[in-house]
Amino acid sequence: MNTDTIAAIATGLSTGGISIIRISGDKAFSVIDRIYRSRDGKKLLSKQKSHTIHYGHIVDDETIIDEVMVTVMRAPSTYTREDVIEINCHGGIVVTRKVLEAVLKQDIRLAEPGEFTKRAFLNGRIDLSQAEAVCDIINAKNDIALKNSLNQLKGRELEIIEEIRDNILRDIAFIEAALDDPEHISIDGFSGELLLKVNNYCQSINRLIDSSRKGRLLKEGIKTVILGKPNAGKSSLLNILVREDRAIVTDIAGTTRDTLEETICLNDITLNIIDTAGIRSTEDIVEKIGVDKAMRVAREAVLIIYVIDASTPLDENDEIIFSLTSDKKAILLLNKSDLPPRITVEDIKDKSGHPIVSTSFVEHKGIDELEQLIKEMFFKGDLTFNEDIYITNERHLEAFRNALKALNLVKESIENNMPEDFYSIDLMSAYEELGKILGKNVDEDLINMIFSEFCMGK
Numbered sequence: 001m002n003t004d005t006i007a008a009i010a011t012g013l014s015t016g017g018i019s020i021i022r023i024s025g026d027k028a029f030s031v032i033d034r035i036y037r038s039r040d041g042k043k044l045l046s047k048q049k050s051h052t053i054h055y056g057h058i059v060d061d062e063t064i065i066d067e068v069m070v071t072v073m074r075a076p077s078t079y080t081r082e083d084v085i086e087i088n089c090h091g092g093i094v095v096t097r098k099v100l101e102a103v104l105k106q107d108i109r110l111a112e113p114g115e116f117t118k119r120a121f122l123n124g125r126i127d128l129s130q131a132e133a134v135c136d137i138i139n140a141k142n143d144i145a146l147k148n149s150l151n152q153l154k155g156r157e158l159e160i161i162e163e164i165r166d167n168i169l170r171d172i173a174f175i176e177a178a179l180d181d182p183e184h185i186s187i188d189g190f191s192g193e194l195l196l197k198v199n200n201y202c203q204s205i206n207r208l209i210d211s212s213r214k215g216r217l218l219k220e221g222i223k224t225v226i227l228g229k230p231n232a233g234k235s236s237l238l239n240i241l242v243r244e245d246r247a248i249v250t251d252i253a254g255t256t257r258d259t260l261e262e263t264i265c266l267n268d269i270t271l272n273i274i275d276t277a278g279i280r281s282t283e284d285i286v287e288k289i290g291v292d293k294a295m296r297v298a299r300e301a302v303l304i305i306y307v308i309d310a311s312t313p314l315d316e317n318d319e320i321i322f323s324l325t326s327d328k329k330a331i332l333l334l335n336k337s338d339l340p341p342r343i344t345v346e347d348i349k350d351k352s353g354h355p356i357v358s359t360s361f362v363e364h365k366g367i368d369e370l371e372q373l374i375k376e377m378f379f380k381g382d383l384t385f386n387e388d389i390y391i392t393n394e395r396h397l398e399a400f401r402n403a404l405k406a407l408n409l410v411k412e413s414i415e416n417n418m419p420e421d422f423y424s425i426d427l428m429s430a431y432e433e434l435g436k437i438l439g440k441n442v443d444e445d446l447i448n449m450i451f452s453e454f455c456m457g458k
Helices: 028-035 093-104 115-122 128-139 143-153 156-180 190-220 234-242 285-299 316-325 345-349 367-379 394-415 420-438 444-452
Strands: 006-009 018-024 036-038 052-060 063-073 084-090 222-228 260-266 269-275 303-309 329-335 356-358
Touching: 006 093, 006 115, 018 028, 018 093, 018 115, 028 036, 028 052, 028 063, 028 084, 028 093, 036 063, 052 093, 063 093, 084 093, 115 128, 115 444, 128 156, 128 420, 128 444, 156 190, 156 420, 190 269, 190 367, 190 394, 190 420, 222 234, 222 285, 222 316, 234 260, 234 269, 234 303, 269 367, 285 316, 303 316, 303 367, 329 345, 329 367, 345 356, 356 367, 394 420
Parallel strands: 222 269, 222 303, 303 329, 329 356
Antiparallel strands: 006 018, 018 084, 036 052, 052 063, 063 084, 260 269
16 A cells, blocks of 8 residues: 555535645654644644644745635544545635645645545445445436435445355354354254355345436436427427526527437436437538437437427328337437327327326416326336445446355255355355445455546545
């Protein structure tokens, strides 16, 4: 492990009230003593009690850079379990950079992305799943994704995994002991008992694997494409959902020529929405490119919202759009219900098995029903949060699947009356796969890759 003393700006580099520069490592106190000056010029922060905060100035060659508050934290009671100094300076971009420059002049280096959290993991303060939860907290797109990441940071996933691993280890130990000393430890009947245990382990892991679908949607959002003919109201819908005039809306058909992307949160459902050009046959080269792009992104969508203008009859362009929704989750919005209808719900029921909502974007009618349909479609109407863990990390999911495969091999061995030492081999494989989630027996390249995805200063 690299034990260099490191420093970085721990807050966003922008104009604001406060910026924080964090220093971690053996030289943290000697560094701050060289650049910090108390009001009386006599106080050395290396002599102060841990977890105290001090007013003074940061200097560079005795020139005052900024008025600051400095927090002193001694190892091991810190985030990294190293000595940590946090300089709270004014939030201007220039002054923050000057304070950081003064720190880095003291023969320490700039931290790599995620290096503070990496040190927390390497020093045993958190496991790897908790470290990844820190990154998820920073990137959370809605309240439930945030709560799930906080649950993971508190160790809920760790508790579940460690309980299974501890039980597996006891099973392995008993088998090995019985094989080594059969005269005193009987293994008769153990295979039936082990089968019940392994079934319980598999049920727990299957619950976690099953949670990954909902977890992935909560974390990443639902890729949603708005389709429809020109002037059906697609851009108006986007503006309503975003709650601002994000897309240009006119009475001229074909106003939208390209895709327009926005991420929105509807009652803790994150939608990655793409507004598209109206789909129709056209000789306009630019518009045709937009139509082709709309059809391409529709094929990649998880959810299609098909906006139908109820004031105009269906035509061959609608048939094209219906075909794009045939193998997708889709919701049909029969829009412009405030105008005399040329299309009714009955007219389109036979063309699609998808739910239909009557809407008027002018009157904001049908939007609540649209939101509820999305909940029903992806979350069975339930988005309440409890103490369950939703698996959002693909690395964890792969390890759970591998552990499940190993446990299924144990069940096969038991059912086929194989020797007990076969049980131990596959039980150990499951034990090791679960350990990978927590960062046990993982290689340095994987650790570096995980923490490279963090932001600077965390």
